[in-house]
Amino acid sequence: MITLISDIDGTILGDSQGLFELNGFLNENRDKFFIVYATGRDITEMHRGLFTEGLIMPDAAILSTGSEIYTVENGIFTPDTEWENTISVSWNKKAAEESAEQTGCMITQGKSEKFKVSYFIEPSRADEIRRMLECRFKENNVRAKIIISHGKYLDIIPENCDKGKAGEFLIKKLNKPAQSTIVAGDSENDVDLFESFSQGIVVGNAHSGLRLAANNRDFYMAGAHCGYGVLEGLKYYMQRFQTV
Ligand code: GLC
Ligand code: MG
Helix, strand or coil, X not given: CEEEEECCECCCECCHHHHHXXXXXXXXXXXXXXXXXXXXXXXXXXHHHHHHCCCCCCCEEEEHHHCEEEEEECCEEEECHHHHHHHHXXXXXXXXXXXXXXXXXXXXXXXXXXXXXXXXXXXXXXXXXXXXXXXXXXXXXXCEEEEEECCCEEEEEECCCCHHHHHHHHHHHCCCCHHHEEEEECCHHHHHHHHHCCCEEECCCCCHHHHHHHCCCCCEECCCCHHHHHHHHHHHHHHHHHXX
16 A cells, blocks of 8 residues: 655646546545645645545645644544644744744734644745744744745744654554655645655646755656646556566
8 A cells, every 4th residue: 555645735736637637546546545635734724625626535634734633534534632742842832923923024824723823925035034033933942943835935833843754653653654655745845745755756846945855866756747747656656666
Protein backbone atom coordinates (compact mmCIF):
# COMPACT_ATOMS: atom_id res chain seq x y z
CA MET A 1 0.00 0.00 0.00
CA ILE A 2 1.24 3.45 -0.94
CA THR A 3 0.78 6.39 1.43
CA LEU A 4 0.12 9.52 -0.61
CA ILE A 5 0.57 12.71 1.42
CA SER A 6 -0.55 15.51 -0.85
CA ASP A 7 -1.14 19.22 -0.63
CA ILE A 8 -4.52 20.40 -1.94
CA ASP A 9 -4.46 23.92 -3.42
CA GLY A 10 -2.35 24.21 -6.55
CA THR A 11 -1.50 20.50 -6.30
CA ILE A 12 -4.65 18.38 -6.42
CA LEU A 13 -6.91 21.35 -7.12
CA GLY A 14 -6.34 23.99 -9.78
CA ASP A 15 -7.45 22.27 -12.97
CA SER A 16 -10.89 20.66 -13.02
CA GLN A 17 -10.10 18.13 -15.75
CA GLY A 18 -6.86 17.16 -13.98
CA LEU A 19 -8.81 16.68 -10.74
CA PHE A 20 -11.32 14.48 -12.54
CA GLU A 21 -8.58 12.26 -14.04
CA LEU A 22 -6.66 12.03 -10.76
CA ASN A 23 -9.79 11.18 -8.78
CA GLY A 24 -10.70 8.54 -11.36
CA PHE A 25 -7.27 6.92 -11.02
CA LEU A 26 -7.32 7.03 -7.21
CA ASN A 27 -10.85 5.65 -7.06
CA GLU A 28 -9.92 2.79 -9.40
CA ASN A 29 -6.90 1.99 -7.23
CA ARG A 30 -8.43 2.98 -3.90
CA ASP A 31 -7.27 -0.21 -2.14
CA LYS A 32 -3.64 0.54 -3.09
CA PHE A 33 -3.56 4.01 -1.53
CA PHE A 34 -3.73 5.45 1.96
CA ILE A 35 -4.63 9.05 1.11
CA VAL A 36 -3.59 11.92 3.36
CA TYR A 37 -4.22 15.57 2.50
CA ALA A 38 -1.64 17.97 3.92
CA THR A 39 -2.80 21.55 3.66
CA GLY A 40 -2.86 25.04 5.12
CA ARG A 41 -6.66 24.77 5.16
CA ASP A 42 -8.53 24.41 8.43
CA ILE A 43 -11.26 21.82 9.03
CA THR A 44 -14.06 24.03 7.62
CA GLU A 45 -12.07 24.67 4.44
CA MET A 46 -11.26 20.96 4.27
CA HIS A 47 -14.94 20.10 4.37
CA ARG A 48 -15.66 22.70 1.70
CA GLY A 49 -13.06 20.93 -0.46
CA LEU A 50 -14.84 17.61 0.04
CA PHE A 51 -18.39 18.79 -0.41
CA THR A 52 -18.15 21.55 -3.00
CA GLU A 53 -14.74 21.34 -4.71
CA GLY A 54 -14.67 17.68 -5.70
CA LEU A 55 -11.99 16.22 -3.42
CA ILE A 56 -12.37 12.54 -2.66
CA MET A 57 -12.59 11.36 0.95
CA PRO A 58 -9.09 10.84 2.43
CA ASP A 59 -7.98 8.36 5.12
CA ALA A 60 -6.33 11.09 7.16
CA ALA A 61 -5.65 14.81 6.96
CA ILE A 62 -2.90 17.14 8.10
CA LEU A 63 -4.53 20.55 8.38
CA SER A 64 -3.59 24.12 9.31
CA THR A 65 -0.05 23.75 7.90
CA GLY A 66 0.75 20.68 9.99
CA SER A 67 -0.66 21.92 13.29
CA GLU A 68 -3.67 19.57 13.22
CA ILE A 69 -3.83 15.89 12.35
CA TYR A 70 -7.08 13.97 11.79
CA THR A 71 -7.79 10.38 11.02
CA VAL A 72 -10.91 9.76 8.96
CA GLU A 73 -13.34 6.92 9.28
CA ASN A 74 -16.69 6.77 7.47
CA GLY A 75 -16.33 10.46 6.66
CA ILE A 76 -15.83 11.43 10.31
CA PHE A 77 -12.69 13.45 11.08
CA THR A 78 -11.17 12.70 14.50
CA PRO A 79 -8.41 15.00 15.80
CA ASP A 80 -5.20 13.47 17.09
CA THR A 81 -4.82 14.77 20.62
CA GLU A 82 -1.37 13.22 21.05
CA TRP A 83 -0.10 15.51 18.26
CA GLU A 84 -1.81 18.50 19.92
CA ASN A 85 -0.05 17.70 23.18
CA THR A 86 3.30 17.35 21.41
CA ILE A 87 3.19 20.72 19.65
CA SER A 88 1.43 22.73 22.36
CA VAL A 89 4.43 22.59 24.73
CA SER A 90 6.13 25.75 23.42
CA TRP A 91 3.06 27.43 21.88
CA ASN A 92 1.85 30.84 23.00
CA LYS A 93 -0.76 31.98 20.48
CA LYS A 94 -1.40 35.35 22.10
CA ALA A 95 2.30 36.29 22.12
CA ALA A 96 2.61 35.18 18.48
CA GLU A 97 -0.36 37.40 17.52
CA GLU A 98 0.98 40.35 19.48
CA SER A 99 4.37 40.03 17.80
CA ALA A 100 2.69 40.00 14.38
CA GLU A 101 0.65 43.09 15.24
CA GLN A 102 3.76 44.93 16.42
CA THR A 103 5.29 44.67 12.94
CA GLY A 104 2.42 46.81 11.66
CA CYS A 105 2.48 45.25 8.21
CA MET A 106 0.27 42.21 8.40
CA ILE A 107 -3.39 41.83 7.64
CA THR A 108 -5.07 39.09 9.61
CA GLN A 109 -6.77 36.28 7.65
CA GLY A 110 -9.42 36.38 10.37
CA LYS A 111 -9.31 32.64 10.97
CA SER A 112 -9.58 30.95 14.32
CA GLU A 113 -7.20 28.00 14.54
CA LYS A 114 -5.80 26.62 17.76
CA PHE A 115 -2.15 26.28 16.73
CA LYS A 116 -1.83 28.59 13.73
CA VAL A 117 -2.21 32.30 13.11
CA SER A 118 -2.24 33.49 9.53
CA TYR A 119 -1.86 36.81 7.77
CA PHE A 120 -1.77 38.31 4.31
CA ILE A 121 1.41 40.22 3.50
CA GLU A 122 2.73 42.27 0.61
CA PRO A 123 4.76 39.82 -1.56
CA SER A 124 7.46 42.37 -2.43
CA ARG A 125 8.18 42.81 1.31
CA ALA A 126 8.14 39.12 2.29
CA ASP A 127 11.83 38.83 3.30
CA GLU A 128 11.79 42.10 5.23
CA ILE A 129 8.59 41.14 7.06
CA ARG A 130 10.02 37.74 8.00
CA ARG A 131 13.10 39.43 9.52
CA MET A 132 10.96 41.95 11.42
CA LEU A 133 8.79 39.20 12.82
CA GLU A 134 11.80 37.10 13.82
CA CYS A 135 13.12 40.10 15.79
CA ARG A 136 9.78 40.48 17.58
CA PHE A 137 9.77 36.79 18.39
CA LYS A 138 13.22 37.13 19.96
CA GLU A 139 12.21 40.16 22.00
CA ASN A 140 8.94 38.59 23.14
CA ASN A 141 10.44 35.16 23.71
CA VAL A 142 8.11 33.50 21.18
CA ARG A 143 9.19 30.08 19.93
CA ALA A 144 7.38 29.62 16.66
CA LYS A 145 7.92 28.85 13.00
CA ILE A 146 7.14 31.28 10.17
CA ILE A 147 6.06 29.86 6.83
CA ILE A 148 5.49 32.22 3.91
CA SER A 149 3.87 30.74 0.81
CA HIS A 150 2.97 32.24 -2.56
CA GLY A 151 4.71 35.38 -1.22
CA LYS A 152 1.45 36.53 0.31
CA TYR A 153 0.41 34.02 2.99
CA LEU A 154 2.25 34.14 6.29
CA ASP A 155 1.54 31.32 8.75
CA ILE A 156 2.83 31.16 12.32
CA ILE A 157 2.81 27.68 13.85
CA PRO A 158 4.53 25.99 16.82
CA GLU A 159 8.28 25.61 16.40
CA ASN A 160 8.31 21.81 16.46
CA CYS A 161 5.58 21.47 13.84
CA ASP A 162 5.09 21.57 10.08
CA LYS A 163 3.51 19.39 7.38
CA GLY A 164 6.59 17.14 7.24
CA LYS A 165 6.83 16.53 10.97
CA ALA A 166 3.09 15.87 11.11
CA GLY A 167 3.46 13.38 8.24
CA GLU A 168 6.29 11.57 10.01
CA PHE A 169 4.30 11.43 13.25
CA LEU A 170 1.22 10.09 11.47
CA ILE A 171 2.87 7.32 9.48
CA LYS A 172 4.87 6.19 12.50
CA LYS A 173 1.72 6.06 14.59
CA LEU A 174 -0.13 4.09 11.90
CA ASN A 175 2.86 1.80 11.26
CA LYS A 176 3.17 2.81 7.62
CA PRO A 177 6.62 2.51 6.06
CA ALA A 178 8.37 5.71 4.95
CA GLN A 179 9.72 3.87 1.86
CA SER A 180 6.24 3.57 0.42
CA THR A 181 5.25 7.15 1.15
CA ILE A 182 4.99 9.69 -1.67
CA VAL A 183 4.48 13.38 -0.99
CA ALA A 184 3.18 15.94 -3.47
CA GLY A 185 3.12 19.73 -3.45
CA ASP A 186 3.42 23.05 -5.25
CA SER A 187 4.61 25.72 -2.83
CA GLU A 188 6.72 26.80 0.11
CA ASN A 189 4.43 25.37 2.76
CA ASP A 190 5.17 21.94 1.22
CA VAL A 191 8.97 22.24 1.51
CA ASP A 192 8.98 20.49 4.89
CA LEU A 193 7.15 17.50 3.40
CA PHE A 194 9.99 17.12 0.93
CA GLU A 195 12.53 17.45 3.77
CA SER A 196 10.87 14.67 5.72
CA PHE A 197 10.38 12.14 2.90
CA SER A 198 12.54 10.92 0.07
CA GLN A 199 9.91 10.30 -2.60
CA GLY A 200 7.86 13.16 -3.89
CA ILE A 201 6.09 14.80 -6.80
CA VAL A 202 6.68 18.46 -7.56
CA VAL A 203 3.84 19.51 -9.87
CA GLY A 204 4.66 21.42 -13.07
CA ASN A 205 3.15 24.66 -11.78
CA ALA A 206 5.22 24.60 -8.55
CA HIS A 207 6.66 27.81 -7.14
CA SER A 208 10.38 28.49 -7.19
CA GLY A 209 10.60 28.14 -3.37
CA LEU A 210 9.68 24.46 -3.60
CA ARG A 211 11.65 23.87 -6.82
CA LEU A 212 14.82 25.19 -5.19
CA ALA A 213 14.34 23.00 -2.11
CA ALA A 214 13.73 19.93 -4.30
CA ASN A 215 16.63 20.68 -6.60
CA ASN A 216 19.32 17.99 -6.97
CA ARG A 217 17.29 15.49 -5.00
CA ASP A 218 15.59 12.40 -6.27
CA PHE A 219 12.06 13.77 -6.58
CA TYR A 220 9.77 13.51 -9.57
CA MET A 221 9.47 16.87 -11.31
CA ALA A 222 6.19 16.59 -13.21
CA GLY A 223 5.73 18.40 -16.48
CA ALA A 224 1.97 18.56 -16.08
CA HIS A 225 0.22 20.96 -13.76
CA CYS A 226 -1.96 20.33 -10.67
CA GLY A 227 -3.97 17.07 -10.66
CA TYR A 228 -2.45 15.95 -13.96
CA GLY A 229 1.01 16.47 -12.45
CA VAL A 230 0.18 14.35 -9.39
CA LEU A 231 -1.18 11.63 -11.67
CA GLU A 232 1.95 11.72 -13.84
CA GLY A 233 4.11 11.31 -10.71
CA LEU A 234 2.00 8.52 -9.23
CA LYS A 235 2.25 6.51 -12.45
CA TYR A 236 6.03 7.03 -12.44
CA TYR A 237 6.38 5.79 -8.84
CA MET A 238 4.03 2.85 -9.30
CA GLN A 239 6.15 1.67 -12.20
CA ARG A 240 9.34 2.26 -10.19
CA PHE A 241 7.98 0.27 -7.22
CA GLN A 242 7.17 -2.62 -9.55
CA THR A 243 10.66 -2.74 -11.01
CA VAL A 244 12.58 -2.79 -7.71
C1 GLC B 1 -4.48 28.06 2.95
C2 GLC B 1 -5.03 28.52 4.29
C3 GLC B 1 -4.36 29.80 4.76
C4 GLC B 1 -2.84 29.65 4.72
C5 GLC B 1 -2.39 29.18 3.35
C6 GLC B 1 -0.90 28.89 3.29
O1 GLC B 1 -4.84 28.96 1.95
O2 GLC B 1 -6.43 28.75 4.18
O3 GLC B 1 -4.75 30.09 6.08
O4 GLC B 1 -2.23 30.87 5.05
O5 GLC B 1 -3.06 27.98 3.01
O6 GLC B 1 -0.51 27.89 4.18
MG1 MG C 1 -0.46 24.47 -2.36
